Amino acid sequence: MEVMDVPGKNAIRRDSLATIALGSEEDPRVYCQPCDPDGSRLPAYGYCTNCSEHLCETCYTLHRKHKLSRDHTLLDKSSMPQILSPVTPTQSENFTKPCPTHNMEMIKFYCHDHKTLLCSVCVTLDHKLASCQVKYIPDISDTFINSTEYQDILKRINDVSEISNKTLQDTKKMIENSDESLTRALEDFMKFRTKFDQRLNELERQVKEAVEVNQEDNKKKLTKLETKCKDVSKSLKSSSGAIQRLNRSTQANDMFIEMKHAEEIIKDFQYQRTMATLYDQNIEVKDYNFEPNEVISYLLDEEFSLGTLQSETLIIPDMKPRQSSYMDKICVLTSNAKGRVCCIQGMTLPYPNTLILTDDYVLKMVDIKTQSVIAEHFFQYTPLDVASVAHNRLAVVLLGNESIQFMSFASKKFKMNHTVKVDGQCCGISCHRNQMVVTFQDPPKVQILQMNGTVLHTIEDRSIFKSPMFVTTCDSSVYVSDYIMETVTRFNWKGEMGDRYACRDKPYGLTMSENGTVFACVGNGTIIEISGDCTRGRVVVQDLECPSSVCWSEERSTLYVSSMGCNSQDDGTTEDDFISMFKLTK
Known part of the structure; x- marks a missing residue:
């Protein structure tokens, strides 16, 4: 294929791209990627977030006019990424995680200032390069393979999983203890009522209903906490498996993204902060005992209450650091000690x-x-x-x-x-x-x-x-x-x-x-x-x-x-x- 020289620009061979990008101070650090396959290294004038490519002034202008690209999001020279690192085609294009905010866009960037994953639209709207330290994921992801941070995230996943599982066990024990107390209260009531069985049928029905309502209330209140713990454990188990699998296959982009997702889950479940939130979601499990009315034993001919179903809130043991x-x-x-010690x-x-x-x-x-x-x-x-x-x-x-x-x-x-x-x-x-x-x-x-x-x-x-x-x-x-x-x-x-x-x-x-x-x-x-x-x-x-x-x-x-x-x-x-x-x- 014949290569046309552009006046005022140097013609550069494709096979010398990596050498020049890393070693020549005279060549532009960021150049036009569409022109580069033709051997023309032209200074970048802007950047297309949809195509993930730097553009020269000509390509930038044409990009705005062409029917297929006129709706693309373009960044000008002051806002575009300032570093172009040579990466393999599979590494640069292998993006599979959609942005949670912009569902049609894939996650490709990471903001170090806000510690968050971004798509092209996120960069354009909320994380402009002039104010945020935004990195293109393929430029940084390789360093995370078998890294210290990789080992740390696996350990943190395991630690938080243990906390979550322990919270789940505590929750189940609370349900069991509360139900046991209700059973004991009902047994005490049944013993008390044998003295005057003919007068207690209606009142017995009321007490049983109160027990059933409270049992159902206990389960409703604690199911929310139980479900959250299970969801966290499931998510972290899935993330841990995915991170290890991607690490073995050296799929750095996906592994990096998966690690950052796991970090978000962990941050939402940090022991110092969120465990308290878990316990403070208006979750009150109560312990019950039946306290009979002693007067009723002597006043069977009167319409007195048999007693009340007393309750006291049970709290998951709080073992946060003190x-x-x-x-x-x-x-x-005192003076009365007469010379002895206490x-x-x-x-x-x-x-x-x-x-x-x-x-x-x-x-x-x-x-x-x-x-x-x-x-x-x-x-x-x-x-x-x-x-x-x-x-x-x-x-x-x-x-x-x-x-x-x-x-x-x-x-x-x-x-x-x-x-x-x-x-x-x-x-x-x-x-x-x-x-x-x-x-x-x-x-x-x-x-x-x-x-x-x-x-x-x-x-x-x-x-x-x-x-x-x-x-x-x-x-x-x-x-x-x-x-x-x-x-x-x-x-x-x-x-x-x-x-x-x-x-x-x-x-x-x-x-x-x-x-x-x-x-x-x-x-x-x-x-x-x-x-x-x-x-x-x-x-x-x-x-x-x-x-x-x-x-x-x-x-x-x-x-x-x-x-x-x-x-x-x-x-x-x-x-x-x-x-x-x-x-x-x-």
């Missing part, structure tokens, strides 16, 4: 500004605002642990007396109420609704009792317990620390064992957070936060001196921690004499 910071400490040593083993926080603690033979009331002890009550026996019952009522474990002493407090004073005898030397106690859980050392066991002392369930298994110490409770679960087994074990309110968490050292005092996690004092000088299902845990406070008991204030986002058995300070005090305060933030 930051702890030391705030201050409260001295709880021995604080039990604490409870009945009100945001009131802390109740056990100290050797003394029960103390601490005002958090003034950071001072405002009331004391002395016992004949050692009060080992204390639990809030309701309002201004307390339950105190008395070591050596095999009893639970119920107390009330008001106006900076304690008052002794009734005593409940138990069948052994008890250690820890926690009260919830109308039941209490008590731990025993010899023999090692845990009992779930009514407030009058009636034993409902006994857990006495040497393979589970060797030295059960302290206990904390919520609507659905009971958590017990074992000093010798070095575990925190979860039970339901029927005494059936769930999972257990290995603490790697001796656990002591426990407390429950509002979002369903458990804080535990551990002998290695740390406070750990354990997920509600006892499958995960992490250190939130460390470098402590023998932490023995802990309380959590949701209002203040503060942990109150006591110590026991520490060395004396220069001023004669020890860490035992103080309650340390730590602020936890997310």
Whole structure:
């Protein structure tokens, strides 16, 4: 084919294209691609985003006039791509991913400033080259084959997939727990109604309907979260397979695009941000129990309600990272101590500004605002642990007396109420609704009792317990620390064992957070936060001196921690004499 010289332009052989493009400073860096096959290297005057080609002034003018190209999108010299890299025809034209915004266009560019994939129309409208660092994908994609970023994206896909799968498991457990609680509530109702069966048919139907409505409501609320997790897992699994397949076949363009799509999915599911969004989609799963109306037993001839279906929101255990910071400490040593150090083993926080603690033979009331002890009550026996019952009522474990002493407090004073005898030397106690859980050392066991002392369930298994110490409770679960087994074990309110968490050292005092996690004092000088299902845990406070008991204030986002058995300070005090305060933030 005869080649026509164009006046003022150099004729260039095709086979010297790569050499000149990379090595000659006199040749134009960006030239007209339609003219190049004829051996004419002409400076680019513009760029056609539809054809993905640079055009000289003549081709640029003709492009606007020709019937087949007059509707194409053209970029002028100031807006066109400024680099032309020699790539193979298959590499430059092998675009298969359509633009999500412009369905008829293929993704061909990547904007480094906005970290997003683009088609030609995106570049023209929203990512002009004068303001954005836009790269033609074939110019950069080869470097991603077996790259560090390739390895990183696979790892991130795997990490987020694990988080998504764990969220799905938590969701299923929440459904199971909620349904179990509804079943228990229905069973309790059925026992209650046997006393006056003829009068309860209509009311029974109402309760059953309420249960069915709530079960359906639970499933509707959680199906959305379950579906999202499945979709994320499916998408990431597909992306991971596609990325690895494209990497093996060195299809850099598609692999690059697939990687960036996977990054978008991961960014939408980042643990620090989106996991909270997942949990905050007005998803409330409630725990239920039936509370019978006691008056109705004596007033069968009247039209009274049999009770209500009580509920409390269950929350997926929140194990997002927390930051702890030391705030201050409260001295709880008083003039009545007569030269001894404190021995604080039990604490409870009945009100945001009131802390109740056990100290050797003394029960103390601490005002958090003034950071001072405002009331004391002395016992004949050692009060080992204390639990809030309701309002201004307390339950105190008395070591050596095999009893639970119920107390009330008001106006900076304690008052002794009734005593409940138990069948052994008890250690820890926690009260919830109308039941209490008590731990025993010899023999090692845990009992779930009514407030009058009636034993409902006994857990006495040497393979589970060797030295059960302290206990904390919520609507659905009971958590017990074992000093010798070095575990925190979860039970339901029927005494059936769930999972257990290995603490790697001796656990002591426990407390429950509002979002369903458990804080535990551990002998290695740390406070750990354990997920509600006892499958995960992490250190939130460390470098402590023998932490023995802990309380959590949701209002203040503060942990109150006591110590026991520490060395004396220069001023004669020890860490035992103080309650340390730590602020936890997310």
